[in-house]
Amino acid sequence: MTETAPDLDRLRGGAPPRNHDARTIAALTANPGCARRGVMDAAGVDKDAVARELGFPSPFGQSQFAITRGNAFEAQVKADGCAELLTLLRDGLGLAVPEVAYDDLEVVAGNEGRELRHARTRRLLARALESGEGTLFDHPLLRLEIAGQLAYLEPDVIAFQLAGRLHVIEIKSFAVVDGQAEPEQVAAAARQSAVYVLALRRLVSELGHDPARVSHEVFLVCPENFSNRPVAAPLDVRPQLAVLERQLARLTRIDRILDALPGDLTFGPGAALADAVRTVEARYAPECMAGCEMAFFCRDEARACGATGALGRSVRDDLGGVDTIGTALALADGSLDPSDDLAETAAQLRTAARLRDEALAAVRAETLAGAPTPEARGARDGAA
Amino acid sequence: MSALTSLAQLRAAVDGIAQPLATVRHCHVAEAPLVLVPLKLAGEAAAPLAVLVGAARDDASLLVVPQPRNRDLRFQFAAEFAKLVLNHIETSRGGVEELPPGKDGDERIRYGDAPQLLVPNRGGVGFLRLLGRSTRFRSTEGPYAVDPAVPVLGRWLTWFADRYDHPGSSLLRAMTEVLRLHWATGQSSLEDGNLAALLGWIDPPDGLDGPAAAARAEDPVTCPPAGPATDPTFDNEVLAPAIAAYDRSGGDHRAEERLRGAIAGQLEPTWELMWRAVGLLRALPEGASVPGRWERDRDAFTYYHQTFGEAYPQARRDPPVRAARRLHDLERAQDAYDAQRAFDDPLVMAEYRLAGQAFGGVVTDCEPDRLDETGKRPKLRPHLRVGTADPVRLDVGTTVCNAARPALKGKIVELAAGSVLLELTGGMGRKLTAEPGSVPRPGERVCFTSLSEGSFGAAKFPDREDTPWTHGGPPEEYVPTDEDAEEEWS
């Protein structure tokens, strides 16, 4: 345990830490500059519970139809020691897969069992790496250091060893129609798989092996067209890995953030919760909606203080990084003199405001005078 | 996006109401568009659950699959849906215009009108596309026979989805996208994807401002999602028990009615929003180039309708040459569409002025009778000086045209701070003195731009017979197989 551990326990207000999954980690890299999220995630705070307590429940509900479908598809692919999966890998992808053993590592459940389960994952993987024998490990429990803290990762994937290399197999229930799936869903799967690949690589090197024994090629298993028939496709996640590693390295060090926070800070339930959360600086962007349970709370906060980021990153960029709506509008109407670094942005904004007003005024004047009809315009063109 | 749009968003946020991004309507709105609000079963690629469909506000038909996992019920739904859509297509053709014969003497005609399909959002377009894909190869004979209308529907839906990708086409439109083309709200594009929230900013109900209306729209109980995805809580608490009850009852009529009632409750609010949006769009004056683009749509429709009987269903994937040609066509169409919108609408042209590709201002000096006598014959070449505060980013020698009357063309001969000197080259008549009124006079407001409405060279792609071997050689004509027809839909 690191020195910040006691602080982190207090931050959770006595609640047990939550496990990460690849979705939360992939989302973390989507907003690496957010201290609030960094602190809460590093401490394993149950953000969903916090958001609910604050009156901003996150809308990450799932339809039972989707859950049923996902589970049924996964169960089908994994039935009889992953018989269908092995057929896919052998026949569909033409891999020379020998006889394999199948181990499900989800046997010890509950948060208390995390260390135990992780130890078991380590043990089994160590043996498999030594022997080089083909093995399928279902639900390995991995660990990944996030902002100086170890986070447990509950991957819903299979680690599969083939010819001495480990591959990640991810089973998803979105359809691949005529060889194409929804790009956003594939992208999300690739981001998540990259998290697993990275965590597996860390584990493999801890075990004294070459991390390159974990392949950057993952296998995505999805239903084909409109059927339940699975189809497997290799997916190269090197780009996602590169982004992930860079972002994780850039994540603000949690201990440094913690140092600046009041010593008695806690995210336990109670009247002081909202203030406690506000103590840690956030950086809201609409992308948070897809990945962070705190999104509705942070959006409300961002809107209340007129943050341009709440309108979207592109707006913020268009405004040359001006943070608040009030400042941007004051620069646009000339009531605020820009600092040197904002001079260009201010000039651009003033021109934009002038052009907009001019165009609208011209149209208003025309409407008053009776707007020209398309025919009238055609007649004018006739002079050519 | 640009600083101009962003500025409109800031003002919307401060004023609590959407701000115009356009002063005219940039899309065609049919007299009787076919509005479709589809729902699909969560977790499935394209398992239809229901659709509310109709060409008038008070004429909605609700189609429901009471057990979306039942293949027979699905095809029954597809057949009923097909009849509605195909009937709309056949009744939206209008009269037939005879056109002058084509190059090879072919007879050419154009339908006087075309069907327009409106769905709430992009997801609705994706759903129609997949529904088209999952029905167009179905066989109407043999062990898996479906109603003959089903594959016809599939081909039409595929065609509409294809036209949707064509910039400026109005045959199939997603309402949120159309509205966003005309208004900026004080929320992000993510929230604008919610039709109820977007309309809340544009046209808030009495007593509410934009933010309050949008906040209300985010509550799935008051404002059910506009599909095709359903609200998970509705799925778990209402839909699942109702489907289970239907299953238990063995297809009992009352159980089905209860299910239909629950689904209708999810769809009707969106139905109302769709027609309100149609009304808002109709209230905008139509852009000058909209009828021209709709004519292209009518051409495309006429062609597909006329050749429907001779053609096979669209292939699963485009062969390479076709794909490249299509990409090229789409890019050209995008350029032309962007330029046309700018000519139609000073607020869109303002974007180009901000970017320096257009400039506006007041004529300060004018030599309307100036002649260029350096050549054999004298030419009318009036000089025009325009005072402008715009950040002009055009070079001397660039050809520009007048935004209000693109036929009036000129060349930039001198750029100075705050003014541009133009030599006018065309659009003033054929004589050595300009037609009266064709050359702007001092004091007149003008806008000139380097944009042009068309004049894009035709694509040079090999014919399908000459597809290079690097692209797989000439493609085989796609003929659907039995396997296509029997494809599982589970």
Ligand code: SF4
């Ligand atoms: S929602 Fe809030 S806490 Fe979460 S990442 Fe965004 S800004 Fe940070």
